[in-house]
Amino acid sequence: MSRIYLDNAATTALNPEVLDAMMPFLTEKFGNPSSIYSYGRETKLAIENARKSVARILNANPGEIFFTSGGTESTNTAINAAIRDLGCKRIITSPVEHHATLHTVEYMEHSGQAKLCYVKLTKEGHVDMAHLEELLADSSLKTLVTLMHANNEVGNLLDIKAVGELCRKYDAIFHSDTVQTVGHYPFDLRNTYVHFINAAAHKFHGPKGVGMLYVNENISIKPYINGGAQERNMRAGTENLYGIIGFAKALELATKNYEEDSNYIKELKQYMGTKLKETFPNVSFNGDSNGRSLYTVLNVAFPLTERSDMMLFNLDMAGICVSGGSACTSGANSTSHVIKAIYNGCSDKIVPIRFSFSRHNTKEEIDTVIEKLKELI
Amino acid sequence: MTLTPESSTFDVTLSIRKNHHLLFNYCMELKLPIYLDNNATTPMDPRVLEAMLPYFVENFGNAASRNHSFGWVAEEAVDYAREQVAKLINADPKEIIFTSGATEADNLAIKGVYEMYASKGNHIITATTEHKAVLDTCKHIEKTGGKVTYLNVKADGLIDLAELEAAITPETILIAIMYGNNEIGVIQPVREISAIARKHGVLFFTDATQAVGKVPVDVQKDGIDLMAFSAHKMYGPKGVGALYVRRKNPRVKVTAQMDGGGHERGMRSGTLNVPGIVGFGKACELCMNEMESEAKRLSAMRDRLESALMELEEAYVNGNREHRLPHTANISFKYVEGEGLMMGFNKDIAVSSGSACTSASLEPSYVLKALGLGDDLAHSSLRFGLGRFTTDEQIDYTINAVRNTVLKLREMSPLWEMYKEGVDIDSIEWAHH
Numbered sequence: 001m002s003r004i005y006l007d008n009a010a011t012t013a014l015n016p017e018v019l020d021a022m023m024p025f026l027t028e029k030f031g032n033p034s035s036i037y038s039y040g041r042e043t044k045l046a047i048e049n050a051r052k053s054v055a056r057i058l059n060a061n062p063g064e065i066f067f068t069s070g071g072t073e074s075t076n077t078a079i080n081a082a083i084r085d086l087g088c089k090r091i092i093t094s095p096v097e098h099h100a101t102l103h104t105v106e107y108m109e110h111s112g113q114a115k116l117c118y119v120k121l122t123k124e125g126h127v128d129m130a131h132l133e134e135l136l137a138d139s140s141l142k143t144l145v146t147l148m149h150a151n152n153e154v155g156n157l158l159d160i161k162a163v164g165e166l167c168r169k170y171d172a173i174f175h176s177d178t179v180q181t182v183g184h185y186p187f188d189l190r191n192t193y194v195h196f197i198n199a200a201a202h203k204f205h206g207p208k209g210v211g212m213l214y215v216n217e218n219i220s221i222k223p224y225i226n227g228g229a230q231e232r233n234m235r236a237g238t239e240n241l242y243g244i245i246g247f248a249k250a251l252e253l254a255t256k257n258y259e260e261d262s263n264y265i266k267e268l269k270q271y272m273g274t275k276l277k278e279t280f281p282n283v284s285f286n287g288d289s290n291g292r293s294l295y296t297v298l299n300v301a302f303p304l305t306e307r308s309d310m311m312l313f314n315l316d317m318a319g320i321c322v323s324g325g326s327a328c329t330s331g332a333n334s335t336s337h338v339i340k341a342i343y344n345g346c347s348d349k350i351v352p353i354r355f356s357f358s359r360h361n362t363k364e365e366i367d368t369v370i371e372k373l374k375e376l377i
Numbered sequence: 378m379t380l381t382p383e384s385s386t387f388d389v390t391l392s393i394r395k396n397h398h399l400l401f402n403y404c405m406e407l408k409l410p411i412y413l414d415n416n417a418t419t420p421m422d423p424r425v426l427e428a429m430l431p432y433f434v435e436n437f438g439n440a441a442s443r444n445h446s447f448g449w450v451a452e453e454a455v456d457y458a459r460e461q462v463a464k465l466i467n468a469d470p471k472e473i474i475f476t477s478g479a480t481e482a483d484n485l486a487i488k489g490v491y492e493m494y495a496s497k498g499n500h501i502i503t504a505t506t507e508h509k510a511v512l513d514t515c516k517h518i519e520k521t522g523g524k525v526t527y528l529n530v531k532a533d534g535l536i537d538l539a540e541l542e543a544a545i546t547p548e549t550i551l552i553a554i555m556y557g558n559n560e561i562g563v564i565q566p567v568r569e570i571s572a573i574a575r576k577h578g579v580l581f582f583t584d585a586t587q588a589v590g591k592v593p594v595d596v597q598k599d600g601i602d603l604m605a606f607s608a609h610k611m612y613g614p615k616g617v618g619a620l621y622v623r624r625k626n627p628r629v630k631v632t633a634q635m636d637g638g639g640h641e642r643g644m645r646s647g648t649l650n651v652p653g654i655v656g657f658g659k660a661c662e663l664c665m666n667e668m669e670s671e672a673k674r675l676s677a678m679r680d681r682l683e684s685a686l687m688e689l690e691e692a693y694v695n696g697n698r699e700h701r702l703p704h705t706a707n708i709s710f711k712y713v714e715g716e717g718l719m720m721g722f723n724k725d726i727a728v729s730s731g732s733a734c735t736s737a738s739l740e741p742s743y744v745l746k747a748l749g750l751g752d753d754l755a756h757s758s759l760r761f762g763l764g765r766f767t768t769d770e771q772i773d774y775t776i777n778a779v780r781n782t783v784l785k786l787r788e789m790s791p792l793w794e795m796y797k798e799g800v801d802i803d804s805i806e807w808a809h810h
Contacts (some may be wrong), residue, residue, distance in 0.1 A: 003445075003446065003447070005447060007442060007444075007445065007447070009403060010438075010439040010442050010448075010609070011437060011438065011440075011442070011648065012433045012437070013434055013435075013437040014433040014437055014508075015434075016434055019433050019434060026421055026426055026429075027420075027421065027423075027426065030418060030419070030420045030421060031417075031418065031727070032414070032417040032418040034417070035414060035417050035418075035727070035729060036719075037410070037414070037719070037727040037728075038410060038724065038727065039410070039412060039414070039727050040417075040727075054669060068477075069476075069477030069481065069616065069647060069650070070648055070650075071647070071648075072635055072636075072637040072638070072646050072647035072648070073477070073635055073647060075637070076634070076636060076637070077704075095522025096591060098637070098638075099636075099637045099638050099646070100635075100636065100637030100638065100646060100647075103636035103637055103639075103646070104636045104637070106636075107636055114757070155638055157702035200648065202437075202439075202648060207433065207650075207652070208648055208649065208650045208651055208652065208653070209477065209616045209617060209649075209650025209652075209653045210616065210650075224634075225480060225481055225484050226510065226513035226514040226516070226517045227480050227484070227508065227509045227510025227511065227512065227513040227514055228509050228510060228513070236484075236509070236510060236513065237477060237478045237480030237481055237510070237608075238418060238478060238480070238613065238615055239478075239616075240478075240615050240617075240653075241479065241613065241615050241616075242615065242616075243615075243616045243650075243653075264538075289725075291656045312444045312488035313444075315444075315445075316444055316445045316446065319446075320445075321442075321444070321446065321447050321448075322444065322445070323442060323444055323445075324444060324556075332785045340699045
């Protein structure tokens with residue numbers, strides 16, 4: 001049975017071109033980049049070139065780019081640094097953040113290291129900007145604002161520039177979890193007021209196990225993982241050499257093909273949305289699907305029936321790979337915290353299904369999915 | 378997306394096989410430079426890469442995706458690798474927490490125990506010859522209010538067990554002593570250390586990055602409570618490691634240092650590096666099968682290298698020669714600068730004059746200083762790290778190259794001349810400039 005993969009927000013297939021770029025570093029170019037002989041020098045150079053390439057694409061300085069083991073480590077590093085090194089005593093976040101953010105800020109609150117406030121959401125699930133400003137104006141405590149650029153479950157996009165300007169106005173530290181947008185949208189960090197952003201290569205057809213943390217050059221933080229002078233004393237541990245090369249290559253390819261790929265995927269999303277509405281008049285879409293939303297994610301609210309309850313299971317039986325929430329929470333039976341927050345807790349009448357696309361998907365696949373859904377609902 | 382064997386992945390796999398061949402060729406014939414720094418990192422075994430390849434382009438699923446087969450395939454691969462890793466160290470698969478490497482595992486063990494057992498005490502005992510990942514983490518702990526005792530080592534690099542026991546206080550929560558040293562290769566008396574730890578109800582953590590896969594490490598027999606190790610030191614990929622955390626007698630807990638989706642039983646969040654973990658598992662399996670014969674082969678080669686170089690005058694082996702990793706030799710050549718030596722055959726032989734993490738600096742190795750070596754001897758040391766792809770021809774070449782370089786450099790050295798004339802150099806008072 002051929003499978004249809006529509007769970008690209010969870011992870012994406014590695015691009016064979018990226019694997020090609022990684023291959024020399026999985027074979028003969030294996031030196032430890034900290035070693036001073038030729039084996040080490042050539043791999044050190046490769047890492048620095050990767051860093052420059054990533055910096056150029058994001059319009060940042062190479063000195064602001066730090067490679068990590070992934071998005072989760074980057075988020076943990078940023079939030080911990082804001083509290084421990086930058087003196088933040090208060091955190092503003094939203095209830096729909098990724099668990100890497102939510103569990104870290106909750107830990108900060110429980111351990112008494114920071115006060116925690118949640119910004120309200122609009123009915124589309126966006127950050128209520130007026131409330132955000134109210135919160136920022138409300139306290140003289142040094143504040144960290146941590147808000148994700150795009151929601152991984154429903155796809156809502158944050159106006160990162162506008163939030164940045166509010167943070168500038170109130171002298172707050174701003175971290176944005178950009179795991180779903182780096183490699184999918186252009187960035188202009190030199191002209192964006194943001195102190196930390198993070199990325200994971202496997203979300204844009206790069207390898208798993210490697211991520212990035214951007215740290216604005218105007219702030220200085222201490223390492224979160226101690227021991228060894230790697231990443232300019234900022235992140236200890238022998239570098240994931242092939243992973244870093246793969247990260248840069250995947251970002252280069254994503255950037256090169258951005259116009260074409262994003263238009264193509266956008267069309268797929270619209271096509272599926274329209275088809276769904278035509279076929280099932282009583283479905284709706286979670287989040288601001290037709291407004292400010294990721295072009296890669298379509299989160300559909302199917303009305304709860306005895307049949308739709310088993311939908312995820314039945315879709316899988318049909319070889320259609322989707323997700324109910326994020327991959328990280330997909331084991332739990334409870335409704336995702338994002339859906340709950342958007343529905344103000346009244347989400348028990350719907351079955352949310354996240355369809356997330358990549359350039360490998362086709363309209364024919366979507367037609368197949370719609371046909372299958374007809375049988376299942 | 379539909380994946381078939383006809384897709385481009387297949388071509389990639391073929392081209393990779395060709396590349397493997399290159400790597401094998403490089404092992405077969407004498408090709409320069411010779412890599413003798415396997416303590417810094419190892420080349421990946423082609424069999425490991427082959428195991429990893431299907432998990433890059435084809436079986437790319439997120440191991441946490443529970444709703445579809447891409448996720449299950451990834452999860453199964455991780456489970457299998459976890460068994461392979463656990464088997465090598467005689468652990469239960471549930472006791473293996475995958476990390477991004479040994480440094481992260483060191484951080485998780487020390488900070489995780491420090492936070493989890495805060496109500497019991499705040500004192501940690503370690504040694505001055507530990508890896509930077511342990512030492513820097515301990516320094517970080519001190520900054521947050523913890524107490525750390527840094528045990529000195531004896532001239533042979535081993536810790537003094539009586540000193541260790543005497544350092545234990547009612548506040549002590551953790552003993553962190555490495556298994557095999559990265560610079561000199563000495564193997565600490567792990568079983569005696571764990572017996573002392575047990576006796577006093579203190580947890581024992583060991584950084585076994587250099588030892589796992591090279592010598593038999595058995596967490597049960599060795600009485601280890603927590604253990605860090607990594608794949609790239611045993612012919613696996615970079616960017617993946619593990620922390621062993623004992624689950625019974627006693628059940629050990631650590632506070633997670635990375636919060637998020639609750640992966641790895643809540644102890645380490647973050648999407649799993651599936652190909653990396655698969656490679657780690659395969660690397661462990663290969664070590665499991667080949668360690669015994671490989672250790673014999675390597676120690677014979679190492680001993681041959683060592684005795685040939687020890688024929689030079691004023692050459693000294695650093696560290697205990699008996700309790701030592703089979704593939705490591707650290708030798709000082711008096712009156713010769715290690716950096717000069719390295720420059721001498723830099724293009725032909727890749728060795729290290731300190732640990733790789735600090736080798737770009739010209740500070741003498743803190744490990745050798747801890748053995749009591751003066752700056753001169755510490756500066757004149759070379760670390761030879763043999764590995765799975767080291768051949769007898771490479772050792773022959775190395776013996777010659779090192780000997781010739783040492784002799785040549787000494788010929789040009791006024792200090793060597795004075796020594797040969799019988800001047801006691803250590804008694805000279807040098808004028809200040």
